[in-house]
Amino acid sequence: MSPSAVPAARDRLRIAIQKSGRLGEPARALLASCGLSWRESRDKLFCYGETLPVDLLLVRDDDIPGLLADGVCDYGIVGRNVLEEFAAERAGGGKPAVSKEIRPLGFGGCRLDIAVPDAWEWEGPQQLQGKRIATSYPGLLAKWLAEQQVEAGVVMLSGSVEIAPRLGQADVICDLVSSGATLVANQLKPAVTIMQSEAVLAGPLQPFSDIRGELAQMLLRRLDGVLRLKDSRLLMFQAQRKEVPALLELLPDAEQPTLLQVDGADTLALQALCHGAMTWQRLEDLKRAGARGLMVLPVERMLA
Ligand code: ATP
Ligand code: ZN
Numbered sequence: 001m002s003p004s005a006v007p008a009a010r011d012r013l014r015i016a017i018q019k020s021g022r023l024g025e026p027a028r029a030l031l032a033s034c035g036l037s038w039r040e041s042r043d044k045l046f047c048y049g050e051t052l053p054v055d056l057l058l059v060r061d062d063d064i065p066g067l068l069a070d071g072v073c074d075y076g077i078v079g080r081n082v083l084e085e086f087a088a089e090r091a092g093g094g095k096p097a098v099s100k101e102i103r104p105l106g107f108g109g110c111r112l113d114i115a116v117p118d119a120w121e122w123e124g125p126q127q128l129q130g131k132r133i134a135t136s137y138p139g140l141l142a143k144w145l146a147e148q149q150v151e152a153g154v155v156m157l158s159g160s161v162e163i164a165p166r167l168g169q170a171d172v173i174c175d176l177v178s179s180g181a182t183l184v185a186n187q188l189k190p191a192v193t194i195m196q197s198e199a200v201l202a203g204p205l206q207p208f209s210d211i212r213g214e215l216a217q218m219l220l221r222r223l224d225g226v227l228r229l230k231d232s233r234l235l236m237f238q239a240q241r242k243e244v245p246a247l248l249e250l251l252p253d254a255e256q257p258t259l260l261q262v263d264g265a266d267t268l269a270l271q272a273l274c275h276g277a278m279t280w281q282r283l284e285d286l287k288r289a290g291a292r293g294l295m296v297l298p299v300e301r302m303l304a
Pocket of ligand 2: 060061062
């Protein structure tokens, strides 16, 4: 099917995720925490949705943007790097965008970096003029080079990019980096980041006009609830009324707290949903400011 063709109406939603690799398991776990479950097919390429009509397609991550473009699936969970590379290559060929990032998902974080040999003193992008850069992301690299007004040779490699300088295939590389350990092992160092990436939910530019629209809205509502709660905790404590303003200042990440009168007019019980990490240090600061009986509780579900 051509990307511009209107996809056929369907009454089930189909989400493509990575079959294995870094994003497969967390993607599945995230969707499961939205209340989805599946009956797996024998070849495990297709999982039939049981609790809701939402099926999974298990594929290579690189295939996800194309499957979205062809209307084979409705949503995909894929690295921003892969989604944007697909878009950059299409744009380079004069083709319009066919899908977009709907939500960042908070896992699979990495950077697309230019990395140079350890011995280089990095002075800025102009240093790349006339050099050969090995990468699996030619579209994103070409776009960045054009923005920097640098002309360099792009050596496309589908894997093992980091050894290209040692093999004499390229002078520098443009590759994904998370801890940086692979770079160190290959006597390279990060010079500049051209993109911050993480796993994203990718989907259509326009809302669905059939039953999938309602399904998609429900899924997104649940997903937002899950993402919002990821680092959130319910904090409970008691304090004297006069200490409450100072205590609230220590809780800038708290949603509108609930205050209840406990005994007389002076003791209040406070409960607040906090979105930042509730470390021991923070609890000790709260205690010093007058909080008593501090409790931190996990929040399992939330529907705004
Ligand atoms: P597939 O077999 O599906 O093609 P793959 O080998 O291309 O798998 P993975 O290595 O599992 O893919 O990486 C998938 C995604 O994980 C990347 O596109 C990127 O968004 C993210 N990621 C996070 N950290 C890293 C990293 N250090 N190196 C590579 N990818 C990373
Ligand atoms: Zn891949």
